[in-house]
């Protein structure tokens with residue numbers, strides 16, 4: 001699956017959104033009628049929603065305070 005920039009004026013497929021799509025989600029082997037067209041606003045919301053589910057917990061972000069524990 002990949003995401004491509006949508007240059008045609010196609011309506012965003014997300015729910016009741018009335019924006020024009022800026023991106024298309026392209027499932028492997030799908031033709032254009034199967035693309036999921038998403039505007040920038042919805043893509044950002046989708047990303048935030050997805051990352052809330054898939055972001056690994058306790059990785060990357062180190063909390064300040066207990067640095068090192070050198071004792």
Ligand SMILES: [Zn+2]
Nearest residue numbers: 012017039042
């Ligand atoms: Zn949208």
